[in-house]
Amino acid sequence: xxxxxxxxxxxxxxxxxxxxxxxxAYHQELQARYGKRIMIEEAARDFRxxxxxxxxxxxxxxxxxxxxx
Numbered sequence: 472x473x474x475x476x477x478x479x480x481x482x483x484x485x486x487x488x489x490x491x492x493x494x495x496a497y498h499q500e501l502q503a504r505y506g507k508r509i510m511i512e513e514a515a516r517d518f519r520x521x522x523x524x525x526x527x528x529x530x531x532x533x534x535x536x537x538x539x540x
Contacts, residue, residue, distance in 0.1 A: 481522055494518050
């Protein structure tokens, strides 16, 4: 599931285990919020969508940090 959603591409410094923990917590949060069963694959896709929205900001901060050194 993590490979299919390409989450490791977004955060190369993280491991598959990191994502499993984050996705499982996000999955439980979504189920509690909506009060219904949600497939973990749907939660993983939504997690990726949410996190990829912040990529331009993350990239900019990384570049600024690199330039500052």
